[in-house]
Amino acid sequence: xxxxxxxxxxxxxxxxxxxxxxxxxxxxxxxxxxxxxxxxxxxxxxxxxxxxxxxxxxxxxxxxxxxxxxxxxxxxxxxxxxxxxxxxxxxxxxxxxxxxxxxxxxxxxxxxxxxxxxxxxxxxxxxxxxxxxxxxxxxxxxxxxxxxxxxxxxxxxxxxxxxxxxxxxxxxxxxxxxxxxxxxxxxxxxxxxxxxxxxxxxxxxxxxxxxxxxxxxxxxxxxxxxxxxxx
Numbered sequence: 166x167x168x169x170x171x172x173x174x175x176x177x178x179x180x181x182x183x184x185x186x187x188x189x190x191x192x193x194x195x196x197x198x199x200x201x202x203x204x205x206x207x208x209x210x211x212x213x214x215x216x217x218x219x220x221x222x223x224x225x226x227x228x229x230x231x232x233x234x235x236x237x238x239x240x241x242x243x244x245x246x247x248x249x250x251x252x253x254x255x256x257x258x259x260x261x262x263x264x265x266x267x268x269x270x271x272x273x274x275x276x277x278x279x280x281x282x283x284x285x286x287x288x289x290x291x292x293x294x295x296x297x298x299x300x301x302x303x304x305x306x307x308x309x310x311x312x313x314x315x316x317x318x319x320x321x322x323x324x325x326x327x328x329x330x331x332x333x334x335x336x337x338x339x340x341x342x343x344x345x346x347x348x349x350x351x352x353x354x355x356x357x358x359x360x361x362x363x364x365x366x367x368x369x370x371x372x373x374x375x376x377x378x379x380x381x382x383x384x385x386x387x388x389x390x391x392x393x394x395x396x
Contacts, residue, residue: 182213182282209279216283316394327385
């Protein structure tokens with residue numbers, strides 16, 4: 166088999182797609198996300214492969230009496246539409262908490278980077294990889310230091326005979342810097358256990374740990390759960 170310059174060019178484009186997707190995927194794997202190194206590398210390579218089908222159509226479409234030309238932009242639209250199903254698969258909703266949005270966005274942009282590799286746009290490919298890693302890594306540090314509001318889903322259970330009233334519970338929570346929304350009531354265990362669920366909001370990320378320590382030391386608390394409503 167004779168290797169032509171087009172074959173070498175296709176190899177370079179696919180290799181750049183594997184490397185670009187792998188670099189972004191490694192960042193996701195490092196932070197324990199389910200769609201990581203291999204997933205991103207495959208997404209980027211698949212996008213590049215599909216674009217090569219249209220960019221090098223002369224290698225497999227033989228001109229005849231009814232010659233036609235494929236439209237690479239329609240292939241790109243199909244890739245970005247199809248990748249939405251994969252992105253949706255990493256988004257998980259647990260109660261009021263939604264996770265995986267950032268990973269879904271990284272899969273989406275990785276597909277776009279694969280398209281750049283497939284058409285041979287190496288400079289914007291390199292810039293997009295650098296900017297994507299910057300958003301995923303550097304922006305994480307910036308976001309941690311920004312004065313933003315943090316939301317938590319809070320669930321606590323008391324024995325029904327316990328002396329803590331709703332007013333006392335609200336006061337304890339607010340003393341730790343939280344505001345309360347969606348306060349709910351429920352009786353479990355044939356009416357023996359009172360359960361309250363709510364959404365808490367604070368501007369200090371350490372408020373959750375302080376509230377956890379207070380609840381842990383309170384003998385009236387049977388069980389509690391504080392879950393951040395992150396991405």
